[in-house]
Amino acid sequence: YAAKHARSGVRVYRAEDDRNTPRRLAMLADLRTAVERGLIEVAYQPKVDPASGRVLGAEVLSRWFRADGPVAPDEFIPLAERSGLIRPLTRHVLETALAACAGWRRDGHELTVAVNLSPQMLADQALAGEVRDALRRHGLPAAALTLEITETGIMADPSGSAVTLAALRAIGVKLSIDDFGTGHSSLGRLADLAIDEVKIDKSFVRDVLAHPGRRAVTEAALHLGRALDLLVVAEGVETREELDYLRAAGCGAVQGYYLSRPLPPADFTAWLVTQAALTA
Numbered sequence: 001y002a003a004k005h006a007r008s009g010v011r012v013y014r015a016e017d018d019r020n021t022p023r024r025l026a027m028l029a030d031l032r033t034a035v036e037r038g039l040i041e042v043a044y045q046p047k048v049d050p051a052s053g054r055v056l057g058a059e060v061l062s063r064w065f066r067a068d069g070p071v072a073p074d075e076f077i078p079l080a081e082r083s084g085l086i087r088p089l090t091r092h093v094l095e096t097a098l099a100a101c102a103g104w105r106r107d108g109h110e111l112t113v114a115v116n117l118s119p120q121m122l123a124d125q126a127l128a129g130e131v132r133d134a135l136r137r138h139g140l141p142a143a144a145l146t147l148e149i150t151e152t153g154i155m156a157d158p159s160g161s162a163v164t165l166a167a168l169r170a171i172g173v174k175l176s177i178d179d180f181g182t183g184h185s186s187l188g189r190l191a192d193l194a195i196d197e198v199k200i201d202k203s204f205v206r207d208v209l210a211h212p213g214r215r216a217v218t219e220a221a222l223h224l225g226r227a228l229d230l231l232v233v234a235e236g237v238e239t240r241e242e243l244d245y246l247r248a249a250g251c252g253a254v255q256g257y258y259l260s261r262p263l264p265p266a267d268f269t270a271w272l273v274t275q276a277a278l279t280a
């Protein structure tokens, strides 16, 4: 495609091309400062069991409020991944999330936290040891932590990531395949990975009832989950209809704006208290 357009004289845009524009460089400098000073914040989005209404835990999503406004994770996470900042950022997010999780548990909410891991982190031999130490420091069982990794991330280096995934599994952390259905992974490979959870990508959940293809992918994931004893989580649940369908189809957990947007820490705690009162 690129070659064809090169011949025709049309320049094909590639993201790498503006890696060094002044705008990018300024953003990178600000991101470095934000990471170094611990200014990356997090939001928590509940994961709920649709059968009982019970809150199972929360996904932790990074938030960066730059001086001139918020920057989306889809923008700053790739920047962090390319610039060596993803390791300190992930450590900060993990530390923040485990501290929060320990606090919720002290308040009587038996919740888990799910942290997103970039593919680069799977090449980090020190990761499993650091995770184990962090769990100990916060007095948390390993099963209180889920690590979400995209299938594309794992498939980028299946044998390299297998070592880290095995080390993480050995300490008892739960492993989740994020954005399930969007990558180019083979189902056979996924079955070999000994994971605990799959998250159906929100592109399949949106208007699932109106699209036979989306419904087929969703039901295939649920079937795979039953066969392999995995928790199947649907992300991006925005309507009552989607929730009712997923509950009837036997989905183990749901997440999405219909239940709650990702919330700042204090708002999440308030939401939890209200929710606990509703399901008590």
Ligand code: C2E
Pocket: 045, 060, 061, 062, 072, 073, 074, 077, 090, 093, 116, 117, 118, 148, 178, 179, 202, 235, 236, 237, 238, 255, 256, 257, 258, 262
């Ligand atoms: P993800 O891990 O698949 O997270 C789900 C995304 O869907 C989040 O976007 C969340 O805010 C959004 N979402 C949740 N419910 C709904 C819904 O009902 N409808 C719609 N349309 N969207 C919904 P967000 O927070 O912008 O994050 C985007 C991506 O950035 C994440 O996708 C994840 O891949 C990445 N990310 C965020 N925080 C981190 C982090 O700390 N580390 C790494 N490595 N990646 C992160």
Ligand code: MG
Pocket: 059, 116, 148, 178
């Ligand atoms: Mg995720």
Ligand code: MG
Pocket: 178, 179, 199, 201, 202, 235
């Ligand atoms: Mg996802």
Ligand code: MG
Pocket: 179
């Ligand atoms: Mg995603």
